Amino acid sequence: MNLVFDGVSAGYAEVRAVQDVTLTIAPGEFVAVVGPNGCGKSTLLKTVYRALRPRAGAVRLGDDDVWAARRRDVARQVGVLGQDQAGGYDFTAREAVRLGRYPHLGAFDRLTAADEEVVAEAMTRAGAAEFANRALSTLSGGERQRVLLARALAQQPRVLVLDEPTNHLDPAHQIAALSLVASLGITVVAALHTLDLAARYATTIVALKAGRVVAAGPPLDVLTPAVFRDVFEVGGSVVPDPVDGRPRVLLRELGAPEDRKGNVSASNRRVV
Template sequence: MRLDLDSVTVALDGRPVLDRVSLSVHSGQFVALAGPNGSGKSTLLRTVYRARRPDSGTVRLDGRDLWSVPAAETARHTGVLMQEQHTGFEFTVAETVALGRTPHLGLFDRLTRADHEAIDEALARTGLTAFTARRVGELSGGERQRVLLARALAQRPRLLVLDEPTNHLDLRHQLDLLELVRDLGVTVVAALHSLDLAATYADTTAVLQDGRLVAHGPSAEVLTPETIGAVFGVDATVHHDEQGTRFVLRPRCVCPDEPCHWSCRTRRRAEVGADAR
């Protein structure tokens, strides 16, 4: 499913949160959204899954204006995993994941064999088959995150919208989740704090700053020391090799010495500590 945002603007309390953002995501492409807190990543995602209508501009799915398509139809196509998404703790894992089939059912329909196959596949893909009878409230934060992803996968979406999907996950499950998402073959738009994960798993990275799209393209071309420094206010070293792309990030030094070296921070901290004593 192709996604296009054309000059999308959203304002809250008269302040632009998104400012004329235009972005195209080709069918089957994985695009990471990067940017500091408050840059507009979550708001952009909300315009994609119809939680927030733009004040101006257009969001299109496969060339159709999102808001001209019936909500039930877009719900069948779009799976969502947000940062602060909650589910009933009294539900079992199987019951929660089964909710992903709701957009495909009529008001009085019961789950079919095809629905159960989709649910079982989602549980298996997220490593939750052995958890089906457990209550969601009994699980760790990372396990609940996987349950919510399984619920989205059970929907069998053509577009997957993820807001910090690796929150609460340990390192191994972060990698497992993004490997899984990348291999689904669906269109993915995901807000990611980790530049390493964005560079490793996303086809392209879109960088937001103060509600504006300041860069978009292949991660190696977009996540440069200059862009990272300008957007995040840190000093960055970027390493490219056969293993992929790695980032070394350091707080930007404000000392008057030129040129500034990382070692000066250690020296200055020692001097401050000595003065305090």
């Protein structure tokens, strides 16, 4: 089912962090939402998993408005790894991951053996099984991040929303985490700061500036010198990886002649 942002505006108090965003994300796409700090990436993602109600427009999953649906029904469809998910520091890692199964249970149901298998598999895939019995309070930031990713996987969602999923992770676990979510075959929407990772793993990149979509499409169409300059205020280029040919992003200070060419125009903008 498609995930649709239909004229979505959202924000806090008098500030509209997201303004009139319209996007259609097809099933199975890996969409990286990129942009500078404060551009609205996290705000946009929060409208999907019911952490922040849009001020205007609608977010739909298939034919259902996620804000008109029951919270439990949305939780069965949408898994989340957010920036501000503490996870309950008194829990063990396994107990935290088990929470991912609760949207699928009735009010008085308990986890079954099948549920426990799902939890164990999610922890293994996220690289968190080795500290399953440790308290979250004893884990490093990167280890807690892997537990929270496992919890999202344990939900067995159709859409996975990730807000800076590589935060706190070392390079090996950054690559492992994004390779894993890219292999799941489900819709992934991830806010990413690292453009090189976005280019390497995403099928679609959405660039935001001041809460508006500046460009959206395949990585090579979006990550242009004009977008690097006008959205991120850096020079940049995309080159093929010499080993596997996938796109890699090279960034530099502004100043080279090629950095001053072109502007972000309507030709860069399209609905995905």
